[in-house]
Amino acid sequence: MMVKEIVLGKMKAYEIPEQVVGIIEKSELSSVASTPLRFRSPLNLLIVNMCKGNTCVTGDAFHPMTPNLSQGGCSALEDGVMLARYLEKALCGGINGEGKYRRESSNWFLRLVSDRVLAGFMAKRLLIAANFDCDKL
Structure with a gap:
């Protein structure tokens, strides 16, 4: 699954406003990044x-x-x-x-x-x- 699809899926699941979702939908794939959160004690x-x-x-x-x-x-x-x-x-x-x-x-x-x-x-x-x-x- 592509990063953009993952981000859009999460945004829709959390009922993010359509205007914000639209910005991600219209963005270039190269401008969407996903990085896991890490904890450092x-x-x-x-x-x-x-x-x-x-x-x-x-x-x-x-x-x-x-x-x-x-x-x-x-x-x-x-x-x-x-x-x-x-x-x-x-x-x-x-x-x-x-x-x-x-x-x-x-x-x-x-x-x-x-x-x-x-x-x-x-x-x-x-x-x-x-x-x-x-x-x-």
Whole structure:
């Protein structure tokens, strides 16, 4: 089965608006791509070296996320702000910001995991409280 047919089938199965489906139907096959989602454990970030010489890996290249986490854009903004902050310090103050950036960006997964675990725990508690049977009102 061709990639375009797979994409169209999935779009129709999920009741995507016809205008959007029409765009894919009219597109050239070479412009439609499909790539499987992959999960990389945040714990891997503890053992990888993200900087080598004057090259530093950031964003999705360093910590890809599946869309269901709803964190990709936020992480990209955080990476950009941290990198800009340390580049400014390195350019204006002559300090080496690489080590600080490496440490700070490797701690993002602790915030992500703790936020997700805490959010899940709190959501479960709130749902239990909201699911109270009031009988007939």
